[in-house]
Amino acid sequence: MASPGACEDPQSHYCSPLVSRYASKEMGFNFSQRKKVGTWRRLWLYLAQAEKSLGLPITDEQIKEMEANLDNIDFKIAAEEEKKLRHDVTAHLHTFARCCPKAAAIIHLGATSCYVGDNTDLIVLRDGLNLLLPKLARVIGRLADFAVAHADLPTLGFTHYQPAQLTTVGKRCCLWIQDLCMDLRNLERARDDLRFRGVKGSTGTQASFLQLFEGDHRKVEELDRLVTAKAGFKQSYTVTGQTYSRKVDLEVLSILASLGASVHKICTDIRLLANLKEIEEPFEKDQVSSSAMPSKRKPMRSERCCSLARHLMTLVLDPLQTAAVQWLERTLDDSANRRVCLAEAFLTADIILSTLQNISEGLIVYPKVIDRRIRQELPFMATEKIIMAMVKAGGDRQHCHEKIRVLAQQAAAVVKQEGGENDLIARIRADPYFSPIHPHLDGLLDPSSFTGRAPQQVAKFLKEEVRPALIPYRSKMGGKTELTL
Known part of the structure; x- marks a missing residue:
């Protein structure tokens, strides 16, 4: 019996790609026929050892015979037995018994x-x-x-x-x-x-x-x-x-x-x-992603x-x-x-x-790509901070909100309709109304000031x-x- 996914001729028979292409040898073996049948024989040994220790008439010689043949598995004979019996466990029971003629009478005693x-x-x-x-x-x-x-x-x-x-x-x-x-x-x-x-x-x-x-x-x-x-x-x-x-x-x-x-x-x-x-x-250096598009x-x-x-x-x-x-x-x-x-x-x-x-x-x-995308979106996200800074400088919150709304809509039109860069900050710099905070705009736009407690959360979580x-x-x-x- 072949192990799951294994083939004598993998080019002529279907083999599960989970085994032939992907999974580790260790996991492949864990679900192999050899691991399964070898475990069956060990379980038969454990049962006989325990039954002997509790007084059933099982000899040391029988136990030693089983121990000596745990991995002596003839899968060809077992396949022939299964073809006749239509029962995999019984087929391997008979195959094990052939290896252990002295222990044959007590293997699988009382078990299903x-x-x-x-x-x-x-x-x-x-x-x-x-x-x-x-x-x-x-x-x-x-x-x-x-x-x-x-x-x-x-x-x-x-x-x-x-x-x-x-x-x-x-x-x-x-x-x-x-x-x-x-x-x-x-x-x-x-x-x-x-x-x-x-x-x-x-x-x-x-x-x-x-x-x-x-x-x-x-x-x-x-x-x-x-x-x-x-x-x-x-x-x-x-x-x-x-x-x-x-x-x-x-x-x-x-x-x-x-x-x-x-x-x-x-x-x-x-x-x-x-x-x-x-x-x-x-x-990787020589990796190919597309047969048509080399880049x-x-x-x-x-x-x-x-x-x-x-x-x-x-x-x-x-x-x-x-x-x-x-x-x-x-x-x-x-x-x-x-x-x-x-x-x-x-x-x-x-x-x-x-x-x-x-x-x-x-x-x-790619930090520079990340930073570029931040710069495209940050002006819109910074509007609340700009409004708060203007209020601290003596401005009227509602009037400031309306001024920024108009400028933001204009900048959005440049981005969406013309395919241009977000120029909201340039518009704010050019508007005299915002002159009280012009010297502070770079600080207000520092990306690290927008991440909250993210770095501290990372440290604590880890x-x-x-x-x-x-x-x-x-x-x-x-x-x-x-x-x-």
Whole structure:
């Protein structure tokens, strides 16, 4: 059996681009057939070890035989078995038994296929979250450094994509970071909330294990606890059907979809700013943006993130519907769907985080372009400050307001109808009425005086909220991400 997305001949068969083109080797392996079947065999070993320790007639020799063959997996034989049996777990059970003839009689003792299937899925979900978390932390860390570097750089703010009050480049970046910090907390919570299915039997009642231990409830509970601990979980779900609740999948993929929304918003902002030529993502020396337009510098990485983030956001519909239609103790119409959506969600989240890290490590800012755009809009934004200064100099507020209104309309006509520069300040300088404040106009038009507490907010936010959130990932914050494509 090939791993998801892998092909013997990738040029002649469809291969998922999530694996062949984008995602990391680590995440690709996490959802591979080898990781899955290897985990099944370890779960069979944990079960046998725990059953032996609680008094069932299992020998040391049988345990050692299983231990020696955990990774001795003949996928060709397993595929032949599955073709006959139409049951993947049973096929691999038979394949494992061939490797372990002495242990064959006690492998999978008392268990149902969901013992290995569902417990493995929970291990893979946990391991996948542990792969994503440091990646997300690195993105936050890189953006935090960017926010610090540009905390004081004034830039035109936009509401409704129309010019609004000034902010700073660093403060805008903090809006991105805030969303990602929410995602970091949600991913941590999802990982920490995950439990093990444990050993529960075919409908979750543990009847088969109660029979094995001759009605000893204490031993059945201890078996569940022992196997749960061996698998690296602190707790198992107290009640299950044949499967763990599919709402668990829904909760995890909802958080990944939310991460997708965050990344889509950030990369859309970068694409908009790239159009304004204020900020650009990294652009390599030999990179080609267009086969027809050599001068073009398209935000390819940000576009990729948006494209994949949309896919990630839609995947939450699969577990949402699956959780809704699980009849009674379980149906099998979840299986094929989950093979696709769980892997794709993690693989997609993996690549958008790697790509966003690459973007955040090389963001380019063009202060002169930013300043030019500020100068085009600032005269209109400064009118209230000019009115207040005139009032302090003894002018009449209403009369001053009317004078500026007329001049502003004239300047706007030059900009909109003639395509000229905003000359409002030149008009104010030329009008004797405003002579009392002429010496102060440059100070009134200082862009930094229009950014409010943006620089202070950046410093406080990063110190009190962002840096503490990154402490658990300090040892994994190094290194740069290079994209292969």
